[in-house]
Amino acid sequence: AQSVTQLDSQVPVFEEAPVELRCNYSSSVSVYLFWYVQYPNQGLQLLLKYLSGSTLVESINGFEAEFNKSQTSFHLRKPSVHISDTAEYFCALQGGSEKLVFGKGTKLTVNP
Amino acid sequence: DAGVIQSPRHEVTEMGQEVTLRCKPISGHNSLFWYRQTMMRGLELLIYFNNNVPIDDSGMPEDRFSAKMPNASFSTLKIQPSEPRDSAVYFCASSQRGPAGELFFGEGSRLTVL
Numbered sequence: 001a002q003s004v005t006q007l008d009s010q011v012p013v014f015e016e017a018p019v020e021l022r023c024n025y026s027s028s029v030s031v032y033l034f035w036y037v038q039y040p041n042q043g044l045q046l047l048l049k050y051l052s053g054s055t056l057v058e059s060i061n062g063f064e065a066e067f068n069k070s071q072t073s074f075h076l077r078k079p080s081v082h083i084s085d086t087a088e089y090f091c092a093l094q095g096g097s098e099k100l101v102f103g104k105g106t107k108l109t110v111n112p
Numbered sequence: 113d114a115g116v117i118q119s120p121r122h123e124v125t126e127m128g129q130e131v132t133l134r135c136k137p138i139s140g141h142n143s144l145f146w147y148r149q150t151m152m153r154g155l156e157l158l159i160y161f162n163n164n165v166p167i168d169d170s171g172m173p174e175d176r177f178s179a180k181m182p183n184a185s186f187s188t189l190k191i192q193p194s195e196p197r198d199s200a201v202y203f204c205a206s207s208q209r210g211p212a213g214e215l216f217f218g219e220g221s222r223l224t225v226l
Contacts, residue, residue, distance in 0.1 A: 043217030043220055098162070098207075101157075
């Protein structure tokens with residue numbers, strides 16, 4: 001069975017502070033890994049994904065995630081957050097089929 | 113380009129009533145997914161289709177739930193009879209078939225069963 005664990009359900013931070021949202025996964029097959037973001041009252045949007053190659057992947061708005069196979073992790077980081085980054089972030093994996101398995105999400109709240 | 117379109121955005125109904133949620137995927141996408149989101153269980157995949165054919169419905173909770181995709185541009189998720197525990201946000205998503213395809217989500221249908 002495949003699973004995704006997001007260790008923190010809520011992460012409050014101050015504006016311009018760094019943030020890390022943690023994600024661990026379990027799978028018996030090779031996987032693709034994703035981070036999706038959900039703004040209030042909206043659907044999910046793809047933030048970034050790891051397919052192969054460089055283990056560090058970046059989004060256009062300053063987030064990055066590093067695939068660590070030995071630790072089965074795919075943590076999301078941003079060196080300096082903005083108020084507009086307030087949203088819920090979902091880690092997901094895909095392996096062996098088209099199904100995306102999501103974690104339970106981490107609510108990031110950026111305070112002024 | 114229009115994204116994934118879901119209707120209704122909000123539905124309030126009474127226990128025992130039939131509920132039908134609708135989804136129009138992005139044109140050209142041939143995979144369609146129905147997800148349910150609740151506080152307790154997070155995002156759960158209910159069913160997905162490839163080229164209008166149901167591929168995996170193992171996430172459908174029970175016989176009260178059914179989903180159809182009569183053509184490439186329309187899908188429905190039906191709950192009959194509805195129960196309070198079905199209250200959730202139901203998302204439809206579509207993608208181009210293939211590994212690691214990006215899912216494009218609709219804005220969701222918020223269902224409240226009283």
